[in-house]
Amino acid sequence: MTATAVAGIGPSQQRLGRAAWQMMRPYRGKVSLAMVTVVGALATTLAGPALVEYLINRGLVHHHSMRVVDIAGGTYLAVAVASFAFTRWQTSLLSGTGELVLNDLRKRVFAHLLSQPMAFYDSESSGQLLSRMTADIDTLESLVQSGIGTFVMSVGLFFASVVVLIVISPLLFLATAACLVPIVVASAHYRTASTKAYRAVRLRIGETVSSLDEGLAGVRVIQAFRQEETVGEAFDRRNAEQLAAELHTVRLASVFFPKVEGTGVLATAAILLVGGLFVHLHLTSIGAVAAYVLYVGNLFNSIQSLSQLFDLLQSSGAALSTVVTLLDTEPTMTDPEDPLPLPDRGPLELADVHFAYDGERPVMSAVDLEIAAGEHVVLVGPTGAGKSTLAKLIGRLYDPARGAIRFGGVDLRCSSLAGLRRRIVIVPQEGFLFRGTVLDNVRIGRPGARETDVRQAVEALGLTDRFAELPDGLLTEVGERGSHLSAGERQLVSLVRAALTDPAVLVMDEATSSVDPGTERWVETALAKLTEGRTTITVAHRLTIAQRADRVALIDQGQVLEVGSHDELVASGGAYADLFAAWQGTAEPTG
Numbered sequence: 001m002t003a004t005a006v007a008g009i010g011p012s013q014q015r016l017g018r019a020a021w022q023m024m025r026p027y028r029g030k031v032s033l034a035m036v037t038v039v040g041a042l043a044t045t046l047a048g049p050a051l052v053e054y055l056i057n058r059g060l061v062h063h064h065s066m067r068v069v070d071i072a073g074g075t076y077l078a079v080a081v082a083s084f085a086f087t088r089w090q091t092s093l094l095s096g097t098g099e100l101v102l103n104d105l106r107k108r109v110f111a112h113l114l115s116q117p118m119a120f121y122d123s124e125s126s127g128q129l130l131s132r133m134t135a136d137i138d139t140l141e142s143l144v145q146s147g148i149g150t151f152v153m154s155v156g157l158f159f160a161s162v163v164v165l166i167v168i169s170p171l172l173f174l175a176t177a178a179c180l181v182p183i184v185v186a187s188a189h190y191r192t193a194s195t196k197a198y199r200a201v202r203l204r205i206g207e208t209v210s211s212l213d214e215g216l217a218g219v220r221v222i223q224a225f226r227q228e229e230t231v232g233e234a235f236d237r238r239n240a241e242q243l244a245a246e247l248h249t250v251r252l253a254s255v256f257f258p259k260v261e262g263t264g265v266l267a268t269a270a271i272l273l274v275g276g277l278f279v280h281l282h283l284t285s286i287g288a289v290a291a292y293v294l295y296v297g298n299l300f301n302s303i304q305s306l307s308q309l310f311d312l313l314q315s316s317g318a319a320l321s322t323v324v325t326l327l328d329t330e331p332t333m334t335d336p337e338d339p340l341p342l343p344d345r346g347p348l349e350l351a352d353v354h355f356a357y358d359g360e361r362p363v364m365s366a367v368d369l370e371i372a373a374g375e376h377v378v379l380v381g382p383t384g385a386g387k388s389t390l391a392k393l394i395g396r397l398y399d400p401a402r403g404a405i406r407f408g409g410v411d412l413r414c415s416s417l418a419g420l421r422r423r424i425v426i427v428p429q430e431g432f433l434f435r436g437t438v439l440d441n442v443r444i445g446r447p448g449a450r451e452t453d454v455r456q457a458v459e460a461l462g463l464t465d466r467f468a469e470l471p472d473g474l475l476t477e478v479g480e481r482g483s484h485l486s487a488g489e490r491q492l493v494s495l496v497r498a499a500l501t502d503p504a505v506l507v508m509d510e511a512t513s514s515v516d517p518g519t520e521r522w523v524e525t526a527l528a529k530l531t532e533g534r535t536t537i538t539v540a541h542r543l544t545i546a547q548r549a550d551r552v553a554l555i556d557q558g559q560v561l562e563v564g565s566h567d568e569l570v571a572s573g574g575a576y577a578d579l580f581a582a583w584q585g586t587a588e589p590t591g
């Protein structure tokens with residue numbers, strides 16, 4: 001799926017309706033009760049004008065009976081109180097259920113995002129995704145909080161009023177219907193124009209959030225290179241585009257709403273004129289005309305409320321559409337029906353592996369490589385050669401387009417993702433830490449692990465004394481993204497995390513970030529202990545590590561050019577020997 005699919009053209013109305021119903025299904029009991037209160041509120045609202053008709057015809061015009069006036073007046077009051085009670089009950093039931101549905105929706109969207117493979121994040125901007133969780137769900141939130149009760153009630157009142165008006169006087173209804181024609185035409189135009197306009201607003205909001213997201217994430221680079229003005233101008237441009245889109249919706253609304261208001265007044269005048277004539281001709285009663293005017297008032301009130309909600313309904317429809325489109329994306333990496341277990345140990349085999357990020361430009365082609373159990377292989381090669389891509393394929397962040405990667409003879413695609421992640425662990429260059437303690441962050445390696453297991457993993461990497469130096473030991477709060485720890489300490493935490501998972505294969509990206517020499521020693525020792533006995537594939541940026549590995553694979557332009565031990569490759573005088581010589585030339589003066 002592309003970014004436009006998430007932000008732009010959405011699913012059909014039926015699909016949206018089905019999706020909305022599926023979200024409400026768990027709460028169908030509450031929804032049914034809410035519908036009962038809607039019927040109650042409608043019945044009491046419609047009873048008002050009927051009582052007025054009864055009071056005028058029976059109490060004033062024909063009989064002058066005070067008793068009828070008292071009964072009708074008293075009942076009117078009771079009905080008004082009941083109407084208030086039903087409306088209150090209905091609003092709290094509908095809004096309460098709406099909140100529960102939105103709560104589920106937020107959880108579903110986040111879980112869905114977390115289940116997406118890396119390829120999804122390559123094609124989606126994080127700002128657009130963030131805007132699904134914030135702006136879009138916030139719009140639905142406003143509908144739930146302030147609009148849903150009015151909406152349901154107004155739709156009900158509209159249809160009920162039409163039926164009652166036809167029953168009271170089909171002829172008078174014709175006069176009313178004539179006044180409705182301009183509203184129907186204006187609504188149809190407004191609907192088409194505003195649907196497009198609100199979709200555009202959603203897209204623009206997503207782009208503004210993207211800009212903001214990128215600006216905040218890259219604030220250090222922006223400040224370091226004095227890019228505040230340029231980045232600020234780019235943000236201003238997007239913000240201005242959002243403003244233009246929002247103003248377009250305001251213009252559309254400012255033309256449409258007065259039309260509805262004016263037509264309501266016109267309709268009342270028409271009823272009074274035609275109704276008066278009918279009374280004069282004894283075609284209808286005074287009470288019926290009075291009730292009719294009140295019912296027409298109800299009808300136009302409902303149209304007025306719906307028009308006022310139109311904005312919110314339009315933007316909520318657009319928001320729901322983008323959220324449903326997002327939820328409709330099928331994860332491309334799913335577990336097979338009968339996953340095969342991966343063995344505890346075994347060789348890793350890459351057979352004729354081809355891969356392209358965009359499905360077109362090949363990044364890996366015809367890669368064959370066998371790595372024995374417990375072997376340490378280092379991937380080297382020029383920048384952009386495909387080393388990290390190969391590492392990601394081994395860790396199954398992506399699937400090969402052709403060929404297969406097998407562990408212990410089992411194709412990785414035949415295993416469950418959970419099983420795979422226990423056997424093969426990727427240790428990224430910069431271990432990402434979440435807000436919480438060191439202990440919490442290590443535990444991510446094996447959810448549910450006890451504190452003693454974590455301590456054992458720390459001990460196994462020889463880091464007990466190093467972690468004891470932290471202010472609260474393993475209970476030290478690491479801050480957002482681990483900002484309270486040094487880069488080296490963050491690496492140590494991610495190494496212990498991997499140790500706790502106890503995988504058979506480690507895929508590592510050699511850290512390039514500068515670590516103080518003191519901590520580097522700890523990292524080296526921990527790494528040596530972590531990789532002992534495990535198959536290890538390291539993406540190397542410095543060739544020091546290649547000298548210590550069992551074998552070196554030289555990658556260039558997505559292919560394995562040479563494989564062998566460091567000494568063998570240097571002795572053969574091939575491409576690796578040249579690379580090593582060049583690297584030594586640059587490394588030695590500084591090293």
Ligand SMILES: Nc1ncnc2c1ncn2[C@@H]1O[C@H](COP(=O)(O)OP(=O)(O)OP(=O)(O)O)[C@@H](O)[C@H]1O
Pocket residue numbers: 122357358363381382383384385386387388389390
């Ligand atoms: N997410 C991505 N989407 C599209 N193309 C990508 C993506 N990641 C990497 N590439 C491209 O794939 C090719 C291989 O990149 P890769 O990161 O594997 O190289 P590398 O050898 O690890 O480089 P380096 O040493 O600089 O990290 C490059 O041309 C790169 O531009």
